[in-house]
Amino acid sequence: MSSPWLDEQQQRTWRAWLAVAELLPRTLDAQLQRDAGLTHAAYVVLAMLSEAPGGNLRMSDLARTANQSQSRLSHTVARLEERGWVRREKAAEDRRGNVAVLTDAGRDVVERVAPGHVAAVREGVFAALTPAQTQALEEALTAVLNRLDPDATLRAHEPG
Template structure:
C-alpha cells in the first residue's frame, strides 16, 4: 500500500492545530496565574467540583472529567488542599476510595475567577470567529472526537452532568 502523506492544505491545518493546541492552554494558564495564582489544570478541578452535586466528586470521576491521570489529579488536589480550597474525604457511598470536596473558600475562588476565565476563553477562541466558523469548528472537533473515541468510553456521556 502506498504511503499516504498529508497534502499541502492538510499540512498547513495540522501545523496550525499544533500551534493552537500549545498556545491556547498557555494563554489560559497565564490569565489564571495572573488572576488567582492557579494553573488551568487546577482551575478545571475546582470548576468540576463547583458544578457537582454537593460540590464533591469521587476522585476517579474527577480525574476523568478533568482529563488528568489519577496520579496527576492526586498532586493537583494535594496542592488545592494546601490552599484550603479542597478537602478529601472517604466516599460516603461505600467507604472505599475518596471524594474531593470543594470548600467554601474554594467556591469563592471559582466565583471570583470564573468571569475572567470565561472572558479569556471567549477572547482567545470565539471572538476571532464568525458564528458560522464557530459552528464549523464545533462540527469539525466533534467529528475528530468521534474518530478518537468511537464507543464514547473516553469521554463523558452526552447529557450527563458534564461539568
C-alpha cells in the same frame, strides 16, 4: 494506496492545531496565574467540582471530567488541598474510593476567577470566529473526539 504523508491542507491544518494546542493553554494559564495563582488544570478541577451536585465527585470521575490522569489529578488535588480549596473524603457509599469536595473557599475562588477565564476563552478562541466557524469547529472537534473516544468513557461529559 494512500500517501504516507499529509497533503498540503492537512499539513497546514495539523500545524495550526499544534500551534493552538500550545498557545491557548499558555494564554489561559497566564490569565489564571495572574488572577488567582492557578494553573489551568487546577482551575478545571475547581470548575468541575463547582458544577457537580453537592460540589463533590469521586476522584475517578473527577479525573475523567477534568480530562486528567489519576496521577496528575492526585497531584492537582493535593495542591488545592494545601490552599484549602478542596478536601478529600472517603466515599460514603463504599468507603473504598475517595471523593474530592469543593470547600467554601474553593467555591469563592471559582466565582471570583470564572468571569476573567470566560473572557480569556472568548477572546482567545471565539472572538476570532464567526458563528458559522464556531459551529464548524464544534462539529470538527466532536468528530475527532468521537474517533479518539468512541465509547465516551475517557472524556468529560458535555454540559446540558
